[in-house]
Amino acid sequence: MTLKMNGDYFNALNNRNQYNQQEIQAMHDTVSNLMTISTTEHKPGILLGRIQSGKTRSFMGSIALGFDNGFEVVIILTKNSNALARQTYERLRQEFEVLMADDQVIAYDIMQLPQDLRQFELKKRIVIVAKKEKKNVERLTHALFNQYPSLANKQMMIIDDEADYASVVYEKDRDKNLTELKVIATQLDDIKRRVPTAAYLQVTATPYSLYLQPDSETLHARGYQPKRPAFTVLVPTFDAYVGGKFYFEQSKLNHPASYVYQPITDTELEILRKEDKRRAKPDYLLTSKNFIGLRAALINFIVGGNIRNLQQQHAGERLKKYAFIMHTITTKKAHMWQYELVQMIEQRLKILLQTDESAFQQLIKSSYTQFKQSTKAHYFPGIDDVYEAVKATFEEETLLITIVNSEQDVNQLLNHAGELNLRAPLNFFIGGQILDRGITIGNLIGFYYGRDPKKFQQDTVLQHSRMYGARPQEDLYVTRFYTTPRIYDVMERMHAFDEDLRYAFETGRNEGEVIFMMHDAHKDIVPCNPNKLLLSKVMTVKGKKRFLPVGFQTKRKTEMTSRMKQIDQQIESLRRYAIQQNANDNRHILVPVVRVIPILEEIMATLVMEEGYEWQIETYTSLLNYLSRLSANHTGYVWVITRDNRNISRYRQDGIRFADRPDNGQDELKQSYQYGTTHPTVMLLRQNGDIAQGWRGAPFYWPVIVAQTKLTTIVFEG
Structure with missing residues (x-):
């Protein structure tokens, strides 16, 4: 999107701060994304910086650029700290000093907002600072929807500074055994929902709870809203x-x-x-x-x-x-x-x-x-x-x-x-x-x-x-x-x-999914307070770890025949794209991940998960996509190992628990460890699906994803 980059507001701050080209680009990308990408209370943008790396400088510049491009009201939410709220307000007054002296911008702490703002004041660009604290948020709600309702109808930018603090928190009500959003987060969500045209920007250096939120379907089913960002802009790190x-x-x-x-x-x-x-x-x-x-x-x-x-x-x-x-x-x-x-x-x-x-x-x-x-x-x-x-x-x-x-x-x-x-x-x-x-x-x-x-x-x-x-x-x-x-x-x-x-964002490795390195041998680091991830499906992924569906039945035999014919053809065609394979055994091939994911999607469409069991194909294809790009040259390839004529029973020997080991440890699993040192492996195991084994009498594929052996442990939420 083409933005006005030489307006009065941005020029005033640029003349004061002398932004470098990287900073200007980050501000441009932030405002452009806020104007073109739909950001809502459950899908905000994010400005990601390092600790004390100039995040405030960056979002202040973005505010000025936003004022030049149609934004009229900015709400800045700070951590529940008098010191931080005061620091933010004082910084705001310094940055916009010239514009405030020229009567182009007015700024207030919400607790000192005048009771008698006149129309000529309300027509200026307005910035309001509010702590993420119950009384502050109540005062903000009153100001926007009762005291000065015209503000809620203006083009608004809501900036959630230190966004992982009090914006995404879940806690358990022991009496009702329910999971509820904390009071402050709920109050903030209410404001955002009542201003549907507002653009939402989260600012933080510690985004773990924000990225590790569950997807919208998971939360909607339980009556909650997810908080995962719609886009990410990196704050450039200055020389000093x-x-x-x-x-x-x-x-x-x-x-x-x-x-x-x-x-x-x-x-x-x-x-x-x-x-x-x-x-x-x-x-x-x-x-x-x-x-x-x-x-x-x-x-x-x-x-x-x-x-x-x-x-x-x-x-x-x-x-x-x-x-x-x-x-x-x-x-x-x-x-x-x-x-x-x-x-x-x-x-x-x-x-x-x-x-x-x-x-x-x-x-x-x-x-x-x-x-x-x-x-x-x-x-x-x-x-x-x-x-x-x-x-x-x-x-x-x-x-x-x-x-x-x-x-x-x-x-x-x-x-x-x-x-x-x-x-x-x-x-x-x-x-x-x-x-x-x-x-x-x-x-x-x-x-x-x-x-x-x-x-x-x-x-x-x-x-x-x-x-x-x-x-x-x-x-x-x-x-x-x-x-x-x-x-x-x-x-x-x-x-x-x-x-x-950060490197994952800089190199484009985080495309569609976000990962976090976490537990290693010490097992003493977690990304954030578990209450912030209570509903999220976060996986710890280690080298050689297997991921496969368990607790399913196949679709009916009449439907399976045509579907299996198509999947067999897709698997056979994979060999045309192999960049490496075993000379003596064409059942082991290295192929582009983009050729494998559609096959996995087709396979999962043939399986019906039992109640209480699930295997979200979107999550696991995102994981596979990520793992395939972890090699030194970020190649995006996976090993595919195929086997056929398998006769695994649907249940374990006890006849109660579902089978979960379709792979042979002395055959294909051993081969996956041997071949899949730097690339993940997908085992496609063609089962006969006999009725005597508890199936529906039709062949089917049982997929198994295996993380590469040389993998630093990660936490993944796709």
């Missing part, structure tokens, strides 16, 4: 972005990133979760093995921040303030205990400086030496200058230790730009959930992470990763990341899983 590649890939190379990760012990984490003064005696805080990680974290933060300030001073630049985050648990009691511990370590360092300066100096020198090894900066200050700066930190109290949690007034937490306020030169933040998802924390050079459940939810852990985002190269040289080896390993695997998802 630092993400998992730095922490988990470059760290394995001869690179400054190799110094970033600092392991901590499980014992240390355990002590930090609950007050235990027996193991945290002040006199031993600087020497106890129980606090090696926390002690190093505080010292390294002070030394690193001062190194950067000295470098800025040397370059004639304005001195920056720096931040450190400690996020291990959500309870407020634990935050108070950790606050007390960090303060005690700070006090013991002050005492050491006064009573044994040589010992204090040795601690600082050790940290300095590590930073010097990890830096490639053009200028690195000498130890004497750094030491004097560190001493000044303690003497002038330029280190601020702060608890950040939901008890505090958001106005005390955020600065005028809506970001976490850095009050002092060095800011050591201790907190929980409020430090995750969406909150921007500037100049972060230290992250102490200790959330350690038995099973890690990938979307939650990635949203906790506040160390991702725009970071100057010089800051990276003094950045440190503290966590246990187990958590680091989990986060490393999550990074690999997430990159595979």
Whole structure:
């Protein structure tokens, strides 16, 4: 679709932000898709970015471009967080400052929406920010359908920021044993249904619950609406972005990133979760093995921040303030205990400086030496200058230790730009959930992470990763990341899983279906809260795993005759398309997947599933299509192995359970493992279907799909 790309609204934001061509293309694709592809409350578009990678920048630009191309009202839904709602609103005011000054755009938080907007105001482009919270959504509903009903009739864009939060959640009502959408999600759906002309855009970096929703037929049958996206646009990653590649890939190379990760012990984490003064005696805080990680974290933060300030001073630049985050648990009691511990370590360092300066100096020198090894900066200050700066930190109290949690007034937490306020030169933040998802924390050079459940939810852990985002190269040289080896390993695997998802979109591998890498040998990662996938048919696919229909009967003999003749001809014709086959046995051929899928569809049309059994052909052909493109050159081929004259009984020996092993482990299954190392296999087993075996006296094919042997475990929802 041809869009107006030089309108007043988009030009105003482009002049302010100087978007590059990739960003402009993403904004164009987003708005174009919203205008040409039908997006509904159960089929929205999605803007997919990495954690803190510029998603807000991208959808703000898309709003402006949308205003130039017919959109009049934009609703931005944020996570249920005062801080994030405030951050979004402040960002909106900054981005549209010129347009708002020219009376072309007005913007409101829904809770401050005036009761007396006049017609001349309602004719402007309007942006409303609302938290995904019950009262906010109720106020939004009232504004759109009672207070200012003309808004609901305008061309509207609804942007669901952090879309996997509170937009798709299922929970079980124990009394009624029913599955119900949570209240907020239901309220949002009601708004979307009542504005049928609106375009819907979901924005997130953790889309797992969105893509893993069941199809519409499954949910409609149970009275629910699916949430799977109608299209996906990737947010381009800017040059200054630092993400998992730095922490988990470059760290394995001869690179400054190799110094970033600092392991901590499980014992240390355990002590930090609950007050235990027996193991945290002040006199031993600087020497106890129980606090090696926390002690190093505080010292390294002070030394690193001062190194950067000295470098800025040397370059004639304005001195920056720096931040450190400690996020291990959500309870407020634990935050108070950790606050007390960090303060005690700070006090013991002050005492050491006064009573044994040589010992204090040795601690600082050790940290300095590590930073010097990890830096490639053009200028690195000498130890004497750094030491004097560190001493000044303690003497002038330029280190601020702060608890950040939901008890505090958001106005005390955020600065005028809506970001976490850095009050002092060095800011050591201790907190929980409020430090995750969406909150921007500037100049972060230290992250102490200790959330350690038995099973890690990938979307939650990635949203906790506040160390991702725009970071100057010089800051990276003094950045440190503290966590246990187990958590680091989990986060490393999550990074690999997430990159595979993005690569699938970049290469076009995700066409019609979306996959997620998940469980490996550790079995300790799930894509998201299971309540978000309760109704979804999600499959774990491992190498050599078999997929086949079970619990069926064939159609009547009279109908089967003509159908089988056609299927036999289709299978015979496959040999014309073989690019590889066994020279001595033409029952093993490698053929294009597009030639096999129609045969599977024809075969399934001959089978009738018994009540309580199902085998959705669309799901399994999507899976086969995906598996066929996982080879190194994404070829789209599958091995087909055929056998005939089989006489398997419809039931197992007990006469009760349906048979589920039509394949011979010493013959065709063994061959599928041998041939299907990098490509999947489809076994087409021609059964005689004798009445004595429980069938209807007509031959039929029993298909079996086998995943290739060299397959990293994935989670698939087609």
